[in-house]
Amino acid sequence: MFCCQSQVVKSKSIHAFLGALSISTSLYSLLRFGFFDECRVKDHDEHVLVWDLNTDMTDIALGLLLLGFINLGVVVGVWKSKSSSSVEKYKMSLSTIFGAFGMYFLIKILLLCESDESAWRSPCVKTREQWWTLFYAGLFITLTSMTVPWFSGTPDDGSADANANDTEPLITGEEEEEGELKTQFAWKRKYGACEAIGRLLSEACPDLHVIILAFVALFIAAGSDLFNPWFIGKIINDIVVNKDAESFKRNIFIIILVTISTGIATGCRSGLFTLVMARMTLRLRTKLFRQVIKQETSFFDSVRTGDITNRFSADCSKMVDTLSLNINIFLRSMVTIFGSIFLMVKLSWELSLLTIIGLPFGFILGRYYGHMWRVLQEKIQDTLADAGSCAEEAFGNIRTVRSFANEEGEANVYEEKCQLVYSWMRTKAWYMGGYMSGNILISNGLAAATLWYGGHLILEERISGETLIPFVLYQLSLGNAIGSVGAVYTGLMEAVGSAERVFQLMDRQAAIDISEGEHSPAKIDGHIEFKNVKFSYPTRPKQPVLQGLTFTAPKGKITALVGSSGGGKSSIVSLITRLYEKNDGEILLDGVDVRKYSHESLHRLVTVVQQEPVLFARSIQKNILYGPFEVDDVDEAIEKATKMASAHEFILNMADKFDTQCGEKGQQLSGGQKQRIAIARSLVRKPCVLILDEATSALDAASEKIVQSALDRIQQEANMTIILIAHRLSTVKNADQIVVIKEGNVVEIGNHDELMTKNDHYARLVAAQVSEGSQSSPQKTVIKEKVVYKRVVTNSSSQKDYDISPGTSA
Numbered sequence: 001m002f003c004c005q006s007q008v009v010k011s012k013s014i015h016a017f018l019g020a021l022s023i024s025t026s027l028y029s030l031l032r033f034g035f036f037d038e039c040r041v042k043d044h045d046e047h048v049l050v051w052d053l054n055t056d057m058t059d060i061a062l063g064l065l066l067l068g069f070i071n072l073g074v075v076v077g078v079w080k081s082k083s084s085s086s087v088e089k090y091k092m093s094l095s096t097i098f099g100a101f102g103m104y105f106l107i108k109i110l111l112l113c114e115s116d117e118s119a120w121r122s123p124c125v126k127t128r129e130q131w132w133t134l135f136y137a138g139l140f141i142t143l144t145s146m147t148v149p150w151f152s153g154t155p156d157d158g159s160a161d162a163n164a165n166d167t168e169p170l171i172t173g174e175e176e177e178e179g180e181l182k183t184q185f186a187w188k189r190k191y192g193a194c195e196a197i198g199r200l201l202s203e204a205c206p207d208l209h210v211i212i213l214a215f216v217a218l219f220i221a222a223g224s225d226l227f228n229p230w231f232i233g234k235i236i237n238d239i240v241v242n243k244d245a246e247s248f249k250r251n252i253f254i255i256i257l258v259t260i261s262t263g264i265a266t267g268c269r270s271g272l273f274t275l276v277m278a279r280m281t282l283r284l285r286t287k288l289f290r291q292v293i294k295q296e297t298s299f300f301d302s303v304r305t306g307d308i309t310n311r312f313s314a315d316c317s318k319m320v321d322t323l324s325l326n327i328n329i330f331l332r333s334m335v336t337i338f339g340s341i342f343l344m345v346k347l348s349w350e351l352s353l354l355t356i357i358g359l360p361f362g363f364i365l366g367r368y369y370g371h372m373w374r375v376l377q378e379k380i381q382d383t384l385a386d387a388g389s390c391a392e393e394a395f396g397n398i399r400t401v402r403s404f405a406n407e408e409g410e411a412n413v414y415e416e417k418c419q420l421v422y423s424w425m426r427t428k429a430w431y432m433g434g435y436m437s438g439n440i441l442i443s444n445g446l447a448a449a450t451l452w453y454g455g456h457l458i459l460e461e462r463i464s465g466e467t468l469i470p471f472v473l474y475q476l477s478l479g480n481a482i483g484s485v486g487a488v489y490t491g492l493m494e495a496v497g498s499a500e501r502v503f504q505l506m507d508r509q510a511a512i513d514i515s516e517g518e519h520s521p522a523k524i525d526g527h528i529e530f531k532n533v534k535f536s537y538p539t540r541p542k543q544p545v546l547q548g549l550t551f552t553a554p555k556g557k558i559t560a561l562v563g564s565s566g567g568g569k570s571s572i573v574s575l576i577t578r579l580y581e582k583n584d585g586e587i588l589l590d591g592v593d594v595r596k597y598s599h600e601s602l603h604r605l606v607t608v609v610q611q612e613p614v615l616f617a618r619s620i621q622k623n624i625l626y627g628p629f630e631v632d633d634v635d636e637a638i639e640k641a642t643k644m645a646s647a648h649e650f651i652l653n654m655a656d657k658f659d660t661q662c663g664e665k666g667q668q669l670s671g672g673q674k675q676r677i678a679i680a681r682s683l684v685r686k687p688c689v690l691i692l693d694e695a696t697s698a699l700d701a702a703s704e705k706i707v708q709s710a711l712d713r714i715q716q717e718a719n720m721t722i723i724l725i726a727h728r729l730s731t732v733k734n735a736d737q738i739v740v741i742k743e744g745n746v747v748e749i750g751n752h753d754e755l756m757t758k759n760d761h762y763a764r765l766v767a768a769q770v771s772e773g774s775q776s777s778p779q780k781t782v783i784k785e786k787v788v789y790k791r792v793v794t795n796s797s798s799q800k801d802y803d804i805s806p807g808t809s810a
């Protein structure tokens with residue numbers, strides 16, 4: 001906050017200094033020449049009547065005075081207003097007014113040059129010396145005035161915004177309660193154009209040696225190119241005016257040398273820049289991926305995958321390619337612009353002045369178009385990302401789309417998104433058309449004005465005839481270079497838009513730092529404790545999921561979590577594995593806070609088998625060995641894990657055995673096969689805690705039976721703590737302890753018999769499921785029965801088979 005205020009004071013001070021400088025220069029130059037004294041005694045009406053545009057300097061003097069007053073108004077306005085938004089609004093208009101004055105001064109010079117010195121008239125300016133002093137003062141005031149509004153930065157500015165973002169949350173007052181959470185998602189901050197380009201250039205530092213070589217080649221190419229019009233003018237003059245064969249041959253030889261050096265240097269420049277682009281894209285993409293993959297899970301809940309992938313693919317290459325291309329064009333153009341202006345002034349300063357008068361039109365047009373381009377480009381990128389996500393979702397869930405026969409519906413949704421992209425592109429097309437027309441009008445108008453004025457100067461014998469041809473050629477290349485700089489601006493804005501989207505992601509600090517824990521024991525007992533844990537998802541901070549939850553999962557025992565849907569069972573698992581961070585309370589693993597475990601060791605010691613396992617588009621072996629962990633004998637470990645998961649046999653029956661490809665998301669395997677591979681993937685790490693989160697509920701009856709028998713075996717044979725979440729209560733009946741969760745609280749704990757005796761929550765759940773079972777198809781019920789009867793009861797002496805056959809009372 002303090003940093004922001006001091007920045008405001010600093011920018012206001014710069015602003016006041018520039019304003020004061022411009023006002024005092026204005027007043028000094030007028031007082032110095034006694035303008036006010038002379039005006040007072042002059043007969044005003046008579047003076048107005050005799051005023052002549054070509055010779056009288058009164059308009060210049062009055063113009064200076066007006067500029068002084070405008071500046072005074074701006075200075076007072078900025079100092080009085082709390083924010084700079086009003087000056088922000090008028091920045092462009094103020095600069096245009098001051099720029100117009102500047103141009104008027106230049107036109108005035110050309111007009112005065114047309115007239116005889118003795119004809120110069122003014123109430124106060126009578127000598128050429130006074131006139132030039134007034135002119136310099138005018139030019140100085142105009143230039144300072146043009147810069148004044150741009151130094152009026154306050155927290156409203158993008159730059160200040162960016163800093164504010166770094167130092168304090170974006171939310172205040174009533175929203176403070178949710179501030180922390182909102183800030184977590186306020187990562188889409190705005191980057192100033194200079195900040196984004198500077199950052200992008202700093203990313204190119206590792207390739208500095210190649211870049212320096214590329215720049216040397218660029219300057220050689222652009223510099224050599226600059227001599228072409230000069231020698232073309234000379235050659236035409238040799239042929240048409242002087243008819244000098246010797247000079248003609250010499251100039252032709254020079255132009256051939258210039259062409260060769262330009263060609264070689266251009267080739268080196270292009271090749272080296274392309275190489276730098278490729279290296280930079282590679283570096284940025286990998287850096288971005290490393291940063292994004294470490295973000296906390298809730299971040300991925302709040303953004304669309306399409307939005308992220310778009311930043312990796314389109315934005316990364318666009319920002320690097322566009323930046324490199326435009327820096328290339330910009331530097332080339334700058335060499336051309338300065339070189340051309342220098343040589344043009346050498347040829348004729350009057351014609352150069354005329355050209356300079358025309359330049360601001362092109363600049364203003366380019367700037368306005370660049371601004372609009374950036375805004376529109378951002379909209380297009382956003383809507384495109386949205387359309388991309390939509391397509392990704394439809395293709396990723398093609399089975400669901402097909403099974404609901406909603407192909408046309410998805411196509412319509414996609415078309416709607418594309419229509420939005422189209423509407424922004426249509427607006428962009430209008431702006432593009434306007435820009436191109438304006439550009440041609442300005443450049444051709446300037447060429448016509450130069451020919452007219454150049455012809456006039458030649459006829460008046462103020463310049464020689466051979467000057468005009470190279471001058472026009474330089475003016476053409478100057479026009480092209482300025483046009484390119486205008487396009488560079490729009491291109492750079494495009495790169496800035498993409499860079500902003502990439503850096504937003506790259507700079508985001510993960511709310512959960514997965515590298516903070518250091519505790520990494522080789523083995524643990526697997527004793528889990530939840531002490532008064534409170535939790536809500538960051539995307540829904542107002543909706544408490546766990547409300548002071550307390551329970552213990554003893555080491556080496558099976559603890560089942562049961563309860564109605566949405567009670568918070570899966571959330572408990574997510575907290576143990578640190579996918580999310582609790583808001584309050586303690587979660588201990590062997591008496592140590594889970595946050596203290598290193599990321600790798602926590603996920604080696606505690607593994608989860610999800611309801612819908614996710615396999616990667618790799619071989620079965622690579623899927624089983626997924627993630628960092630060490631085993632002495634890989635083949636033996638895989639065999640043991642797959643046998644325990646009842647997966648070994650079916651894998652060996654496949655043509656490519658463990659090298660069989662699973663397909664995207666494991667689509668080339670059946671649900672049961674996928675689940676058994678997922679179980680093997682968990683077991684191969686020899687975990688101390690195994691969490692089975694409804695591991696069979698997404699399967700069909702036949703697959704469920706196979707997977708369930710594998711899980712039963714694991715529960716009997718494996719010496720580890722098991723946490724079991726199941727809706728089907730028959731599968732938790734043998735657990736050592738059943739924890740009943742309701743609305744984020746533990747409402748009952750005990751084994752099956754104890755809870756049935758209590759005849760409360762658990763008993764009601766069982767009763768509800770029994771009545772549900774009695775309404776389901778007889779076939780399904782029979783299968784469930786079989787599963788129950790197949791299980792071997794070893795853990796509890798008081799276990800009786802829990803029969804859920806129709807009509808059986810619990």
Ligand SMILES: Nc1ncnc2c1ncn2[C@@H]1O[C@H](COP(=O)(O)OP(=O)(O)OP(=O)(O)O)[C@@H](O)[C@H]1O
Pocket residue numbers: 301537539540545563564565566567568569570571572
């Ligand atoms: N990623 C998430 N973001 C926001 N809210 C979530 C998220 N996941 C779950 N929830 C909400 O948290 C609450 C608890 O969900 P949880 O999945 O833990 O319940 P559950 O007991 O496992 O339910 P079920 O038995 O149906 O799987 C629900 O109200 C749910 O809507």
